[in-house]
Amino acid sequence: MPELPEVEVTRRSFADAIAGATVCAVRLGKPLRWPLGVTAEALVGRVVQGVRRRGKYLLLDFDDGLLLLHLGMSGSLGFRPEPPSPGPHDHFDMHTTRGTLRLNDPRRFGAVVYASSEGDPVARKLLGHLGMEPLDAAFDALRLHRGLTQRSAPIKQVLLAGDVVVGVGNIYASEALFLAGIRPTVRANCISRVRVQALHAAICDVLSRAVQKGGSTLRDFSNANGEAGYFQLEAMVYGRQGEPCRRCGTPIKLLRQGQRATYYCPQCQKR
Numbered sequence: 001m002p003e004l005p006e007v008e009v010t011r012r013s014f015a016d017a018i019a020g021a022t023v024c025a026v027r028l029g030k031p032l033r034w035p036l037g038v039t040a041e042a043l044v045g046r047v048v049q050g051v052r053r054r055g056k057y058l059l060l061d062f063d064d065g066l067l068l069l070h071l072g073m074s075g076s077l078g079f080r081p082e083p084p085s086p087g088p089h090d091h092f093d094m095h096t097t098r099g100t101l102r103l104n105d106p107r108r109f110g111a112v113v114y115a116s117s118e119g120d121p122v123a124r125k126l127l128g129h130l131g132m133e134p135l136d137a138a139f140d141a142l143r144l145h146r147g148l149t150q151r152s153a154p155i156k157q158v159l160l161a162g163d164v165v166v167g168v169g170n171i172y173a174s175e176a177l178f179l180a181g182i183r184p185t186v187r188a189n190c191i192s193r194v195r196v197q198a199l200h201a202a203i204c205d206v207l208s209r210a211v212q213k214g215g216s217t218l219r220d221f222s223n224a225n226g227e228a229g230y231f232q233l234e235a236m237v238y239g240r241q242g243e244p245c246r247r248c249g250t251p252i253k254l255l256r257q258g259q260r261a262t263y264y265c266p267q268c269q270k271r
């Protein structure tokens, strides 16, 4: 599943190229998770101002209104001057004066939704509950600690829920908790301020490194230029069940939390 680093890498791969482009035509494939909300024709003539990110949504601003794009479970966005004819999994093509933005999404949990503004009920419904942005300067340890004191669920699940901090998906949550030395099962409101400081630093470190490296967690993920990322090669615990911890040699353990796989080192990660 594309996580925040992949979405940010995707954004950076085409944001500059598409800024200033005018929409010439829009082609819709099979239905995605939610309908576009306007006719394809309604987008023609609009001018792209830029591309922002909020959580795992990309916000493509027009001179009037915006598109909210989500990659779902298996989506990837490509922006190319002359893409090949659409295949069976290409469900959204936006042809512009600078190239074609295409969403390829085999499982169709992704979405492209139009909103007249961020205050639009449609946008508020999708973005309103999102927690702090981990790559923003405003995200600090104090705020993270304040958010976690409100939650009694296990820290791993609180991170995944995204209402305290967004975008720390399954892989990055496991990795950040390892770096911070925190057992994934510890209740969020039981973690001391000092340990939350370590967790805050670990989240920033893991996500920014993933973005730098072109972040990928999905085997077939590719950014908008078709280049694969390679973050998974460096995992400390994720996907390493039974293998020796890279720090202490203890075999990495696997447990299930809310249907999701969690990997941790029983020696390095304290309760």
Ligand code: ZN
Pocket: 245, 246, 247, 248, 249, 250, 265, 266, 267, 268, 269
């Ligand atoms: Zn260890």
